[in-house]
Amino acid sequence: xxxxxxxxxxxxxxxxxxxxxPIPAPGPGEVVVKLGAALTCxxxxxxxxxxxxxxxxxxxxxxxxxxxxxxxxxxxxxxxVREGDRVVVANSAPMDDCFWCRxxxxxxxxxxxxxxxxxxxxxxxxxxxxxxxxxxLAPSVPFETGALAEPLxxxxxxxxxxxxxxGERALVIGxxxxxxxxxxxxxxxxxxxxxLGRSKDHLRTASEAGAEAIFSALDGGIPEAVRAWAEHRGxxxxxxxVGRPETCLQAAALxxxxxxxxxxxxxxxxxxxxxxxxxxxxxxxxxHGVFHHNPRHxxxxxxxxxxxxxxxxxxxxxxxxxxxxxAFFAENAxxxxxxxxxxx
Numbered sequence: 001x002x003x004x005x006x007x008x009x010x011x012x013x014x015x016x017x018x019x020x021x022p023i024p025a026p027g028p029g030e031v032v033v034k035l036g037a038a039l040t041c042x043x044x045x046x047x048x049x050x051x052x053x054x055x056x057x058x059x060x061x062x063x064x065x066x067x068x069x070x071x072x073x074x075x076x077x078x079x080x081v082r083e084g085d086r087v088v089v090a091n092s093a094p095m096d097d098c099f100w101c102r103x104x105x106x107x108x109x110x111x112x113x114x115x116x117x118x119x120x121x122x123x124x125x126x127x128x129x130x131x132x133x134x135x136x137l138a139p140s141v142p143f144e145t146g147a148l149a150e151p152l153x154x155x156x157x158x159x160x161x162x163x164x165x166x167g168e169r170a171l172v173i174g175x176x177x178x179x180x181x182x183x184x185x186x187x188x189x190x191x192x193x194x195x196l197g198r199s200k201d202h203l204r205t206a207s208e209a210g211a212e213a214i215f216s217a218l219d220g221g222i223p224e225a226v227r228a229w230a231e232h233r234g235x236x237x238x239x240x241x242v243g244r245p246e247t248c249l250q251a252a253a254l255x256x257x258x259x260x261x262x263x264x265x266x267x268x269x270x271x272x273x274x275x276x277x278x279x280x281x282x283x284x285x286x287x288h289g290v291f292h293h294n295p296r297h298x299x300x301x302x303x304x305x306x307x308x309x310x311x312x313x314x315x316x317x318x319x320x321x322x323x324x325x326x327a328f329f330a331e332n333a334x335x336x337x338x339x340x341x342x343x344x
Contacts, residue, residue, distance in 0.1 A: 007120035008325045010063040013051045016326045026075035029127025036069040036143030038118035038342040048329045064118030065091040068146035086137040088146040090298045091115040093132035107292035121344045133295045135302045144341045152301035153293035155181040162260045166190035169230045174241035175202035176336045183209045245273045257283040
């Protein structure tokens with residue numbers, strides 16, 4: 001049996017390499033997971049283009065963060081997991097007893113270190129994730145479906161923060177893969193969803209995912225059309241899922257008086273946006289930054305996926321092998337594409 005594995009390592013923007021490394025051995029509390037499936041991710045493409053210290057820490061770094069597989073080796077003291085168990089691996093968990101970890105906000109922990117290593121034949125899961133955010137995957141659920149838990153957990157977190165009520169209207173700006181997950185997380189709360197995007201194909205898919213109204217950014221009269229859909233006062237909630245200053249401004253302009261805006265897409269460091277503060281103040285607009293997830297969001301995501309309540313067929317298209325990951329990122333770096341399955 002081979003003692004080495006193939007793994008993809010991030011060395012810097014637009015520089016990821018396939019490397020051969022020893023198969024890891026688990027230390028106390030750790031678990032080694034053999035990859036069943038990983039998924040490519042828009043955040044990984046963002047990191048590929050410009051780097052991402054929050055996601056990847058210091059470079060060179062293992063790459064990829066959405067995966068499911070089989071536990072093949074357990075470190076001393078591991079309980080609740082057995083060799084041969086099918087599992088979904090989260091990419092974070094409470095690390096210590098700091099203020100944020102104690103208060104259910106481990107994603108804001110000053111010591112947060114996000115876990116990467118999905119694009120590899122084996123993944124060494126750290127002890128804090130084994131202890132707090134490693135989940136069983138039923139035999140009936142495909143590995144690639146389980147791997148969707150991480151991005152779905154982010155969408156569930158965003159919906160939780162804005163807390164829409166049944167019957168309210170929410171607009172999602174952007175029609176990429178994360179927007180499709182936002183749509184389905186919103187629909188699970190019985191909210192009417194509209195989507196504003198550019199690609200006709202993406203907007204069509206958004207409609208299949210549950211959006212009741214779609215708006216093309218290429219058409220004129222967008223503010224009027226959105227307000228007409230939202231009972232002539234504007235959406236109760238707007239989720240910006242693009243990560244560009246102009247769409248953040250658009251979100252604040254479209255939301256109704258007294259409404260809430262979720263800045264979900266994530267702009268680059270030191271991005272400054274000239275919001276109309278007069279409108280924010282006098283029209284009582286709430287802006288919420290939402291980042292990542294915590295174990296309760298991840299558990300909810302695994303449950304929804306296991307119950308078949310997410311249209312995974314709309315999100316995952318195509319399959320690549322680990323050795324083709326560097327070329328795949330190079331060829332698709334500047335596009336918005338569906339998720340692809342990565343297998344050994």
